[in-house]
Amino acid sequence: MKNRAVINSGHQERRQWSMPSIVVAGAALFIALGGSAVAANSLIHAGDIAPGAVTSKAIKNGGVEPQDLSTRTRALLQVAESVAGAKGDTGSIGTPGINGANGANGPNGPNGANGANGIDGTNGINGTNGTDGTDGTDGTIAPFSATAGLTALPTASPPTTVVNLVVPAGNYVVLAKTQLSHTGAGDTIDCVLKAGVTNIDQVSMKTLPALAAIPVSLQAVTVTTSPSQLSVECDVLTANGSANFSSVIAIPTG
Numbered sequence: 001m002k003n004r005a006v007i008n009s010g011h012q013e014r015r016q017w018s019m020p021s022i023v024v025a026g027a028a029l030f031i032a033l034g035g036s037a038v039a040a041n042s043l044i045h046a047g048d049i050a051p052g053a054v055t056s057k058a059i060k061n062g063g064v065e066p067q068d069l070s071t072r073t074r075a076l077l078q079v080a081e082s083v084a085g086a087k088g089d090t091g092s093i094g095t096p097g098i099n100g101a102n103g104a105n106g107p108n109g110p111n112g113a114n115g116a117n118g119i120d121g122t123n124g125i126n127g128t129n130g131t132d133g134t135d136g137t138d139g140t141i142a143p144f145s146a147t148a149g150l151t152a153l154p155t156a157s158p159p160t161t162v163v164n165l166v167v168p169a170g171n172y173v174v175l176a177k178t179q180l181s182h183t184g185a186g187d188t189i190d191c192v193l194k195a196g197v198t199n200i201d202q203v204s205m206k207t208l209p210a211l212a213a214i215p216v217s218l219q220a221v222t223v224t225t226s227p228s229q230l231s232v233e234c235d236v237l238t239a240n241g242s243a244n245f246s247s248v249i250a251i252p253t254g
Contacts, residue, residue, distance in 0.1 A: 144172075144250040153180075153241040159192065159233035163246035166229050171253040174200065174220050176232045178246040181213040184239025191234040193218035193248075221253075 066074060146165035153160055162178050180189050187208050193201035200220035208214060218232065230250055234243050 141252055143252070146248050148243075148246040150242055150244045151246065153182075153189075153234055153236045153243060155236055155238060155240050157235060159190070159235045160243075161231050161233050162191075162243040163248050164229055164231035165248045165250060166227060167224060167250045169224050169226050169228075171223050172221070172230075172250040173253060174218075174222055174230055174248065174250050176201075176218040176230075176246075176248040177216060178232055178234065178243045179213055179215050180205070180234060180236075180241060180243055181211070182208060182236050182239050182241035184210065187239050187241070188237040189214070189216075189234060189241060191216050191218065191232060193220055194229075194231050194233060195220075195222045195224060196228045 069077070144165055144167050146163055148163040151160060151162045153162075163176070174193065174195070176193050178191065180191070182189065188204070188206040189208065190205075191203045192199050200222050201218040203216050203218060205214060205216070216234075222230075230248055232246060232248060
């Protein structure tokens with residue numbers, strides 16, 4: 001017990017050892033100084049060995065048995081060699097972090113080269129002819145017309161327009177008439193039917209009776225390529241006259 005006390009006092013600063021190899025080294029030193037030293041009291045005494053002089057390396061493996069150790073030393077070994085505690089439960093998964101902001105779009109790449117033209121597809125099959133529609137109702141021909149009243153015809157003046165009518169482009173049969181009178185005897189009166197500036201019919205009367213009222217008729221077929229004016233122009237040679245009951249009719253021919 002004295003040797004054990006010496007060993008314990010010599011290693012007072014090492015009471016906090018926790019590694020099994022250190023504890024084994026201390027136990028071996030205890031046996032070497034306590035157990036064996038007691039058995040061989042006449043050979044080596046505890047006071048002959050300096051504290052810490054005997055380490056675990058100096059003891060042969062397997063040279064120390066559990067029964068060679070004291071109860072306190074075995075308790076220390078059991079604490080040092082105790083099985084590690086069970087592994088704790090895995091912690092819960094943390095909340096996912098917030099998604100980072102989207103990066104800015106990169107610039108558009110250059111346009112690729114145009115691919116080669118594809119092969120023309122085959123022509124489709126011609127569809128069947130549709131059913132002929134029914135004939136529409138024949139339309140009616142609406143003639144264009146104009147009338148005019150009393151128009152003075154001064155002597156020796158340029159021809160005076162006694163009636164006129166504007167028609168659209170088209171083909172026409174034109175019918176015109178007026179009634180001429182004069183104040184003298186044996187006078188001469190001329191009338192012209194015109195399409196635009198072109199004469200399409202003309203009447204000339206001479207040596208009319210005094211104060212006579214003579215009917216005049218004009219007619220023609222004409223074609224206008226744009227809207228045009230149809231007109232009747234008259235004049236007297238020597239005495240004042242007049243035109244009355246004048247009219248012009250243009251009948252479209254298609």
